[in-house]
Amino acid sequence: MEDPLARLAANRDRLNRRAEVLRLIRTFFFAEGFLEVTTPVLSPTLIPEEHIEPIACEGGFLLPSPELHMKGLLAAGYEKIFQIGPVFRRGERGRFHLPEFTLLEWYRAGADYEALIRDCEQLLAVVARKLFRSLRIPVGNAGIDLTPPWPRMRIRDAFQRVAGWDPIEQRSPDRFEEDFALRVIPALDPGRPTLLLEFPEYEASLARRKAEDPRVAERVELFAGGLELANGFTELVDPREQRFRFEQVNRSREKSGRKAFALPEMFLAWLPALKPCAGMALGVDRLVMLFSGADRIEDVIAWVP
Amino acid sequence: MYEAADLRKGLKIEIEGEPYTVVDFDFVKPGKGQALYKCKLKNLITGSQFDRTFRSVDRFVPANLEEQEMEFLYQEGEQYCFMNTSTYEQIHMDKEQVGQAKNYLLNNLTVNVLLFRDRPIAINLPIFVDLKVVQAEPGIKGDTASGASKPVTLETGYVIQVPLFVEEGEKLRLDTRTGQYVSRVK
Numbered sequence: 001m002e003d004p005l006a007r008l009a010a011n012r013d014r015l016n017r018r019a020e021v022l023r024l025i026r027t028f029f030f031a032e033g034f035l036e037v038t039t040p041v042l043s044p045t046l047i048p049e050e051h052i053e054p055i056a057c058e059g060g061f062l063l064p065s066p067e068l069h070m071k072g073l074l075a076a077g078y079e080k081i082f083q084i085g086p087v088f089r090r091g092e093r094g095r096f097h098l099p100e101f102t103l104l105e106w107y108r109a110g111a112d113y114e115a116l117i118r119d120c121e122q123l124l125a126v127v128a129r130k131l132f133r134s135l136r137i138p139v140g141n142a143g144i145d146l147t148p149p150w151p152r153m154r155i156r157d158a159f160q161r162v163a164g165w166d167p168i169e170q171r172s173p174d175r176f177e178e179d180f181a182l183r184v185i186p187a188l189d190p191g192r193p194t195l196l197l198e199f200p201e202y203e204a205s206l207a208r209r210k211a212e213d214p215r216v217a218e219r220v221e222l223f224a225g226g227l228e229l230a231n232g233f234t235e236l237v238d239p240r241e242q243r244f245r246f247e248q249v250n251r252s253r254e255k256s257g258r259k260a261f262a263l264p265e266m267f268l269a270w271l272p273a274l275k276p277c278a279g280m281a282l283g284v285d286r287l288v289m290l291f292s293g294a295d296r297i298e299d300v301i302a303w304v305p
Numbered sequence: 306m307y308e309a310a311d312l313r314k315g316l317k318i319e320i321e322g323e324p325y326t327v328v329d330f331d332f333v334k335p336g337k338g339q340a341l342y343k344c345k346l347k348n349l350i351t352g353s354q355f356d357r358t359f360r361s362v363d364r365f366v367p368a369n370l371e372e373q374e375m376e377f378l379y380q381e382g383e384q385y386c387f388m389n390t391s392t393y394e395q396i397h398m399d400k401e402q403v404g405q406a407k408n409y410l411l412n413n414l415t416v417n418v419l420l421f422r423d424r425p426i427a428i429n430l431p432i433f434v435d436l437k438v439v440q441a442e443p444g445i446k447g448d449t450a451s452g453a454s455k456p457v458t459l460e461t462g463y464v465i466q467v468p469l470f471v472e473e474g475e476k477l478r479l480d481t482r483t484g485q486y487v488s489r490v491k
Contacts, residue, residue: 051339091310091340091361094332177338182358185335203337221335231336256362281336 004303014300017131017292022284024127025084025104032119034080034106039069041086047206048249048261051177053090055099062088065281066105067206068267071235074107074277075270082106084284095296096227096286100305104287107235107279112208113220116232116280117195120222121148124193124287131291139293140225145192150222152195162187167200168215173252176203185223193224205245207233222282225290232280239271307365312342317349317368324349324368324421333358349419350426372417372429377410385410387418387425398425408463409434409481430481435490436460441473 008015026036044060047068054061066083073081087103108115128135128146135147156168163179188194197220201209204217218234236242243263250260288300298304307318316327329345342359349368375387375396383400385407396418403410406428410416417429440458454466459477467477467486476490 049337051334051337092332092334094334097332097334174339177335178341178358180338181333181335181341182343228335283336 008302011299011302014288014292014294015302018288018300020131021127021288021291022084024130025123025284025287028123028126029082029106032080034082035078037070037073037078037081037083038085039066039073039083041088043068045262045264045266047264047267048246048253050205050249050252055088055090064089065103067279067281068264070105070107070279071267071274072270074109074275075273079109080107096289098285098297098301098305101297102284102301104282104284105279107277109275109277111278112234112276113197113218113232113278113280116278117150117220118148119280120195120230120232120282121146121150124224127287127291137291139290140190142191144190144225144290146224150193150195151189152197154198155196155200156198158184158187158196167203168198168213171200171202173202176200185226185228188223188226190226193222193229196221196223202248204233205249206236206242208236220280227286227290228283229286229290230280230282232278234276234278235274237271237274237276239268242271243268307367309340309342309359309361309363309365311365312344312359317370318365319368320346320365324370324426326368328354349421369422371420371423373420375416375418377412377414377416379412380410387416390415396425398428402426403428405484406430406481408459408461408484409436409479411436411461432481433478433487434481435476435478436463437476438467438471438473441467441471443472 041063042057042060043063046054046061046063047065049064052064054064064087066085070081070083082104084102084104086100088100090099092099124146125135125148128137132138136143136145156166159165159167159179162183167176198216199219201215201217204219207217207219210216210218220232221228222230246263254260285297285300289297292300294300307316312327312330314327314330318325325346325348327344328347331343332340333343334340340361344359345354345356347354374390376390378386378388378395385398385403386395387398388395402425409430414434418425419427419429436459438457439460442455453469455469456464457467457471458464465486471477471489478487478490479485480487
């Protein structure tokens with residue numbers, strides 16, 4: 001085992017880069033008029049997710065996302081909020097995963113996911129200009145060009161192109177998730193960020209359905225340099241539909257032998273007060289990986305949990 | 306039972322009655338999607354490798370593997386006979402199972418035999434084995450540094466490239482991991 005102090009000393013450049021990225025994120029959101037908030041990490045209730053396992057602690061959970069409490073702030077009338085903090089996901093460990101990592105999450109009241117896409121494009125452009133004085137960043141085999149607007153691809157088209165089927169027409173969560181991870185993501189352009197949008201509703205239990213096609217949800221994911229960087233929604237604010245979707249998540253969990261979660265009644269009770277809004281979560285460690293050319297998440301954090 | 310979350314390099318599991326070791330491992334999980342465990346597996350009997358992706362619901366039986374110290378007794382045709390050094394029980398392995406180890410099997414050599422459900426499947430040799438040269442062409446005097454080599458035959462029948470100064474009757478130390486000459490043994 002490597003000496004942790006020697007590792008820290010050798011990793012000074014990457015940790016400096018991490019601090020610069022964090023500072024630039026805050027500068028960006030302050031300039032956009034956002035309020036930085038702090039919500040609980042430890043909570044007795046959480047938002048049910050089919051494939052995110054929380055870490056149980058003190059009769060509650062170390063939260064996998066700050067979404068529940070941030071939406072509470074929106075329901076109370078806060079309009080532009082962001083947060084950078086630790087989140088926890090049990091059993092996730094790999095090149096791009098750790099059970100504890102740092103998430104940036106932000107919400108805009110009165111907006112849809114188009115606003116989030118612009119935020120991502122501008123945020124990465126601000127960071128790139130400050131760090132490299134250029135929108136072409138010198139990482140990967142041939143660099144990555146972050147010049148907005150970024151290429152967009154509908155999930156339906158991405159799947160038809162590399163997996164040969166349409167996940168909107170055919171409801172198949174298992175097949176979707178396997179093809180998404182093993183075929184769609186690896187085929188993305190390494191030289192440009194890509195926005196994948198319009199996910200099947202069965203893969204977006206917190207996103208609003210599109211008015212023109214209720215099988216499609218307004219969910220967007222950002223990929224760059226082979227990394228899944230961010231995920232966002234035009235948020236679902238209808239309490240009845242949200243309850244139904246949570247119940248679907250729980251049914252599906254129980255069907256495959258996993259425990260259902262208690263529904264977050266407090267959260268469902270807030271939803272009627274929630275105006276239309278959009279929110280995005282971005283993996284800060286992976287953003288630092290992108291801007292430092294690191295190929296393992298451990299390389300951009302001081303202590304490996 | 307192992308869960309998919311236990312998968313890591315070096316883990317030994319049983320699939321369809323055969324023992325495998327995980328030689329390469331990658332955790333893949335889009336944030337909202339299910340975890341996938343990409344593995345490269347090596348069959349411990351045939352040595353063949355293949356890729357397989359598991360899901361979090363998959364469960365595995367640990368491969369029932371055991372190492373036993375045995376002494377090589379003799380070869381008869383394609384059969385190799387070994388004796389368990391603690392029970393004195395004798396077992397036979399065929400040419401396929403013995404594989405490259407045949408080059409080093411000298412009577413009374415002690416090796417570790419890998420057993421899967423009590424059946425021998427492979428031999429783990431000591432890292433260094435000493436063997437005598439039974440046939441060598443005479444070398445050219447004084448030429449010790451040029452890196453030139455010549456073939457010699459060892460007492461097990463193994464033919465190996467050695468430096469020119471090696472002579473018939475000498476004992477050589479071999480590295481069984483690489484199959485190469487290491488040094489002369491006085």
